[in-house]
Amino acid sequence: MARSDRLSAVAGHGLPDFLGRTGPTAYHRLNPLTKATIATTSAVAAVAVGGLIGPAVLLALAVIAPALAAGVLRDLVRTSVLLALPIAISVLVVNLFFYPEGQTELFRIGPVVATAEGLRFAVEILARIMAISGAVTLFYLTTRPSDLVIDLERRGISSRVAFVANASVQTVPAMVERAGQITDAQRARGLDTEGSVWRRLRGIVPIVGPVILGSIAEVEERTMALEARGFTRPGRRTLLWAPADRPAEAFVRWALLVGVVALIVVRLAGILP
Amino acid sequence: MTLTLAGVGYRYAGASQAALLDVDLELRGGEVVGLAGASESGKTTLCLVAAGLAPRAIGGLLRGRIAIDGADIDAWPMHRLSQQVGIGFQSPANQLSQVAVTAFEEVAFGPMNLALPRDEVLGRTWGALETLGIVDLAERDPRRLSGGQQQLLAIAGLIAMRPAHLVLDEPTAQLDPQGTRLVTDALARLAADGASILVAEQKADVLAALTSRTVVLAAGRVVLTGATEDVLGDPRLPELGVTPPAAVRMRHALRGAGVDAGLLDEALAGA
Amino acid sequence: MVVRWIAAVVAFVATLVIGIVAAGGSFTDYEAALAAFPWITAAAVIVSFAVYAAIEFAQTGAVTSVARQFGTRTIVLMPIAIAVNVVLGQTVAAALKIPIYLDSIGTIIVGALAGPIAGALTGLLSNLLWTYVLPPPFHSDFAAPFAITAVVIGLFAGVFGRAGLLRPRPGSRIPQLALAAVIALVVVGGLAAWTYGEFYSESFSLDAFTFFNPTPDVPPDPVLVVIGWLIAGLLAAAVIGFLLLLIVRRDAGVAYVVVAGAITGVVAAMLSAPIAANLFGGVTGAGTDFLVAFFRQQGSDVLTASFQQGLISDPIDKITTFLLVFIIVAALPARMKARFPQGERLVEVGEEVAPDDDGWRGATA
Numbered sequence: 001m002a003r004s005d006r007l008s009a010v011a012g013h014g015l016p017d018f019l020g021r022t023g024p025t026a027y028h029r030l031n032p033l034t035k036a037t038i039a040t041t042s043a044v045a046a047v048a049v050g051g052l053i054g055p056a057v058l059l060a061l062a063v064i065a066p067a068l069a070a071g072v073l074r075d076l077v078r079t080s081v082l083l084a085l086p087i088a089i090s091v092l093v094v095n096l097f098f099y100p101e102g103q104t105e106l107f108r109i110g111p112v113v114a115t116a117e118g119l120r121f122a123v124e125i126l127a128r129i130m131a132i133s134g135a136v137t138l139f140y141l142t143t144r145p146s147d148l149v150i151d152l153e154r155r156g157i158s159s160r161v162a163f164v165a166n167a168s169v170q171t172v173p174a175m176v177e178r179a180g181q182i183t184d185a186q187r188a189r190g191l192d193t194e195g196s197v198w199r200r201l202r203g204i205v206p207i208v209g210p211v212i213l214g215s216i217a218e219v220e221e222r223t224m225a226l227e228a229r230g231f232t233r234p235g236r237r238t239l240l241w242a243p244a245d246r247p248a249e250a251f252v253r254w255a256l257l258v259g260v261v262a263l264i265v266v267r268l269a270g271i272l273p
Numbered sequence: 274m275t276l277t278l279a280g281v282g283y284r285y286a287g288a289s290q291a292a293l294l295d296v297d298l299e300l301r302g303g304e305v306v307g308l309a310g311a312s313e314s315g316k317t318t319l320c321l322v323a324a325g326l327a328p329r330a331i332g333g334l335l336r337g338r339i340a341i342d343g344a345d346i347d348a349w350p351m352h353r354l355s356q357q358v359g360i361g362f363q364s365p366a367n368q369l370s371q372v373a374v375t376a377f378e379e380v381a382f383g384p385m386n387l388a389l390p391r392d393e394v395l396g397r398t399w400g401a402l403e404t405l406g407i408v409d410l411a412e413r414d415p416r417r418l419s420g421g422q423q424q425l426l427a428i429a430g431l432i433a434m435r436p437a438h439l440v441l442d443e444p445t446a447q448l449d450p451q452g453t454r455l456v457t458d459a460l461a462r463l464a465a466d467g468a469s470i471l472v473a474e475q476k477a478d479v480l481a482a483l484t485s486r487t488v489v490l491a492a493g494r495v496v497l498t499g500a501t502e503d504v505l506g507d508p509r510l511p512e513l514g515v516t517p518p519a520a521v522r523m524r525h526a527l528r529g530a531g532v533d534a535g536l537l538d539e540a541l542a543g544a
Numbered sequence: 545m546v547v548r549w550i551a552a553v554v555a556f557v558a559t560l561v562i563g564i565v566a567a568g569g570s571f572t573d574y575e576a577a578l579a580a581f582p583w584i585t586a587a588a589v590i591v592s593f594a595v596y597a598a599i600e601f602a603q604t605g606a607v608t609s610v611a612r613q614f615g616t617r618t619i620v621l622m623p624i625a626i627a628v629n630v631v632l633g634q635t636v637a638a639a640l641k642i643p644i645y646l647d648s649i650g651t652i653i654v655g656a657l658a659g660p661i662a663g664a665l666t667g668l669l670s671n672l673l674w675t676y677v678l679p680p681p682f683h684s685d686f687a688a689p690f691a692i693t694a695v696v697i698g699l700f701a702g703v704f705g706r707a708g709l710l711r712p713r714p715g716s717r718i719p720q721l722a723l724a725a726v727i728a729l730v731v732v733g734g735l736a737a738w739t740y741g742e743f744y745s746e747s748f749s750l751d752a753f754t755f756f757n758p759t760p761d762v763p764p765d766p767v768l769v770v771i772g773w774l775i776a777g778l779l780a781a782a783v784i785g786f787l788l789l790l791i792v793r794r795d796a797g798v799a800y801v802v803v804a805g806a807i808t809g810v811v812a813a814m815l816s817a818p819i820a821a822n823l824f825g826g827v828t829g830a831g832t833d834f835l836v837a838f839f840r841q842q843g844s845d846v847l848t849a850s851f852q853q854g855l856i857s858d859p860i861d862k863i864t865t866f867l868l869v870f871i872i873v874a875a876l877p878a879r880m881k882a883r884f885p886q887g888e889r890l891v892e893v894g895e896e897v898a899p900d901d902d903g904w905r906g907a908t909a
Binding site for chain 3: 036039047079080083084087090091093094095097098099100101112121122125128129132133136137139140145148149160161163164165167168169170171172173174175176179204208209211212213215216217219220222223226227231232
Binding site: 159163166167218235240 | 321324326329330331350351352355356359360362364367368370371372374375377378381382383384385386387388389390391392394395411412416427430431434
């Protein structure tokens with residue numbers, strides 16, 4: 001049946017099928033809050049445990065295994081490595097060469113000395129960063145942003161906060177697009193966007209200014225349009241659908257939270273090295 | 274469901290001059306009324322006042338009486354008023370809620386805000402999409418639609434609130450000819466179904482096609498009012514800053530040249 | 545109403561002090577407490593807000609000053625502000641590799657226009673959404689932990705806006721300009737002196753830069769001498785540039801904006817440094833990491849190096865950001881600003897809104 005025929009047939013018959021579509025794998029279909037809890041507790045645990053073994057184990061258990069199950073491992077590795085690359089390079093360079101507490105010299109480049117202790121510290125931090133990055137990347141690769149917001153709104157987050165979250169997701173690319181248009185317009189007027197740092201810095205102001213001012217100028221009309229559609233009504237609003245949740249998942253969430261808190265306490269109390 | 278403005282005046286916040294003075298207007302159910310006038314003549318202000326956004330959303334000072342079926346609406350909060358009077362604006366993109374990924378959710382936005390039961394929301398949304406003839410756009414991303422389609426989407430979103438009156442401030446102003454056609458056709462269908470619409474327009478042809486009655490504003494006051502053919506044929510229009518419809522201009526030109534305009538009328542009647 | 549504000553400030557400071565002492569520091573030596581500063585500040589924010597709300601509730605039976613900050617207009621502004629934060633933070637910092645982040649412009653705009661709580665919430669949401677909701681390429685894995693910094697920035701921007709620090713004052717007369725300049729130099733100079741004493745003097749004494757070398761027979765390190773003169777030159781240029789700006793623009797507001805930026809910058813640095821140090825060993829992948837390397841080379845430990853780097857780049861960033869916000873807000877029409885909850889504080893005195901007259905009435909619903 002053609003698309004429009006199908007839609008017409010469904011019209012007036014409840015929730016359209018394109019809303020509330022669930023994900024391709026079991027991991028995708030987990031409740032968004034569960035996935036967010038997994039990501040956050042893994043990241044916090046990676047920091048709390050410290051060392052090298054801890055984050056590596058967490059990486060394997062809480063990031064790589066689920067990523068395999070969800071079929072996103074390749075994307076995860078690619079994105080995660082890319083995102084963490086700048087900070088990873090910094091960590092390596094700074095700690096390898098500029099680690100005053102280090103004594104064991106590895107090699108020397110001119111006046112700077114690479115130390116073994118520095119390398120070890122750098123690797124520990126890197127492991128932690130990869131664990132955090134992996135955990136968060138896994139989350140957004142398997143969750144649609146609006147799903148998390150809808151779930152939170154169902155659980156009681158204010159409709160206005162949910163609005164801000166949802167609108168931000170759309171406003172960011174829209175603003176980039178507008179910045180691109182303004183850049184083109186300014187270039188046509190002779191703005192120089194290549195060249196030295198100073199020139200590029202000066203080139204930013206004629207772009208940033210109109211982008212921000214233009215966006216703020218729209219606030220008036222958008223405010224009126226929203227109010228014309230009942231936005232001022234206090235209290236909750238109706239949700240068309242919400243992601244499913246299961247008691248088992250709630251149990252897992254609480255278990256993870258308790259586990260991480262226990263880990264932090266144990267660590268602070270000095271039981272673990 | 275009658276919306277009445279009696280002796281209404283409005284001053285924007287911080288303005289020394291009033292933008293509207295002594296406006297009397299009555300919108301009865303099932304009528305399509307046109308609002309004409311030069312830019313800055315008060316058309317937009319009148320639309321905002323009629324919908325209650327002025328002064329609720331934008332501040333400013335109001336004078337006179339606004340009533341729905343005789344009941345004063347001064348104390349009505351905006352979300353209650355939005356279910357009586359819906360207002361659409363010129364810019365198609367600025368009316369998007371920005372939280373909807375599909376046109377369906379965009380139309381459902383209003384009813385969702387009203388906390389109606391879920392089935393009611395779904396029913397109204399489908400109904401509005403069908404009324405505007407855009408059911409096949411339901412799955413599309415609102416940001417990717419054409420200007421005309423976005424305006425239809427905006428109007429559908431308003432209709433889903435089931436207002437008694439629809440106020441449209443120059444809905445075709447930012448549209449290309451295709452979009453204008455799309456919107457005016459949809460409005461004509463709404464009118465034929467008995468909707469009550471107040472539409473502000475610079476394009477006199479649109480007014481001629483849609484409206485039965487027209488009000489002309491100048492400097493915030495009502496200067497002409499009556500049946501649309503009479504108002505649009507009035508010779509004072511150009512000095513009030515309104516361009517008469519093409520047919521009217523042609524008739525005046527012919528008359529001015531001494532040619533009998535009766536032939537033109539016959540030809541137009543037959544077209 | 546003044547009672548509320550005073551009580552809130554007192555509660556804030558009191559919680560800070562209690563927190564510092566509990567973490568092992570004292571009035572004069574807060575080294576031990578520095579690592580816990582983000583937690584202490586978070587607690588102070590919550591406590592002072594609770595005190596403020598409690599007093600307002602006791603006085604008026606409702607907490608309207610918070611609700612008032614969140615009208616539709618503010619809610620519409622917030623996603624725009626968050627988008628500005630993310631887009632600028634992502635592109636500017638990445639492209640330019642200089643110690644400016646510009647990722648709090650939006651937060652400060654909301655704080656100034658709508659109020660401290662709105663600004664704080666904007667900051668919080670910016671960082672949380674940046675990590676948990678925004679899809680790539682606008683995604684940052686590491687923004688969420690810094691949420692407390694963004695909250696405090698928004699809070700401060702709101703308070704400064706409320707206090708009128710961000711109001712344009714064009715056509716100021718010489719005495720006003722002079723007063724503003726003096727205040728700015730005193731505050732910024734005082735902050736600089738304090739931070740130098742606390743965080744830098746152990747790594748570099750002033751002697752090392754041979755400005756005030758009382759023992760000329762100790763041979764100075766040439767690198768440090770050059771750096772010292774560079775820093776002195778930069779500082780002198782900054783002060784002269786600032787004074788010229790004041791004189792040319794005749795706008796005393798510039799000076800107060802610089803004060804706001806300097807204070808916010810120092811506080812932001814104090815908050816971010818421990819977080820960056822504990823999580824990432826002091827580096828953040830931004831262009832400022834070379835500073836961390838430099839300070840580490842001087843022998844600072846990770847935490848101290850983080851502070852030393854932050855206390856240079858954050859004040860510069862925040863002063864720049866506040867100045868940008870000042871310019872942007874000054875360019876907005878008064879009518880538009882006035883419709884925001886705190887907008888009147890950003891309007892030049894003289895651009896007032898007309899009073900009521902016979903029969904004219906404002907919104908009653």
